[in-house]
Amino acid sequence: MIIRPLAPADFDAVDNVHRAAFASTAFGHQGEADLVRQIHADGDALVSLVAESEGRIVGHTLFSRMEVEADGMPLQGAGLAPVGILPDLHGAGIGSALIWWGLEMLHGQGIQISFVLGHPDYYPRFGYSAKTALPFASPFAGPHFMALLLDKGVRLPESGRARYAPAFGPER
């Protein structure tokens, strides 16, 4: 298996991955495939990686630009969403590999903080925590809203704000 940046020719395969991956969840597919395309079209994709096995795209993850403010100062932020793996390959470490690679690339881009809205049993293994996200106002605030400081020089603010890219809609 290889992990590499998404290329324009991959969009259809990436659509299929997210449709199948999210159809396998309790919530179903909620437009994740279109979200990926819109984020790219808007120029808000910071890191977009596919996992390819024997010429087939089997997974994808995307980190997109966020507007983040900490005690009135801007922070370079990236939202992790979506991540999807073909259902027959769940649990094989592909999602983890994509996320670790993505975080490494974000760090290289000078991104200071990453947020995710997801399962509290999965994302803490990468360092995401609800506690780190707590000072940041967001419509997604709650136990599933987690953050990870990539810049160890950044201190958690007293208060802040985190907004996803416009592709996420008015409540972002």
Ligand SMILES: CC(C)(COP(=O)(O)OP(=O)(O)OC[C@H]1O[C@@H](n2cnc3c(N)ncnc32)[C@H](O)[C@@H]1OP(=O)(O)O)[C@@H](O)C(=O)NCCC(=O)NCCS
């Ligand atoms: C969630 C997902 C991306 C994880 O990718 P993966 O390649 O299957 O996961 P990995 O093999 O890297 O990691 C497996 C671990 O993740 C856990 N895990 C997988 N999906 C999980 C979920 N939805 N909630 C909590 N834990 C989950 C497994 O229990 C396993 O835990 P363990 O290492 O303690 O045994 C993948 O299962 C998927 O595409 N799911 C459907 C789409 C989805 O839910 N995306 C995330 C939205 S927040």
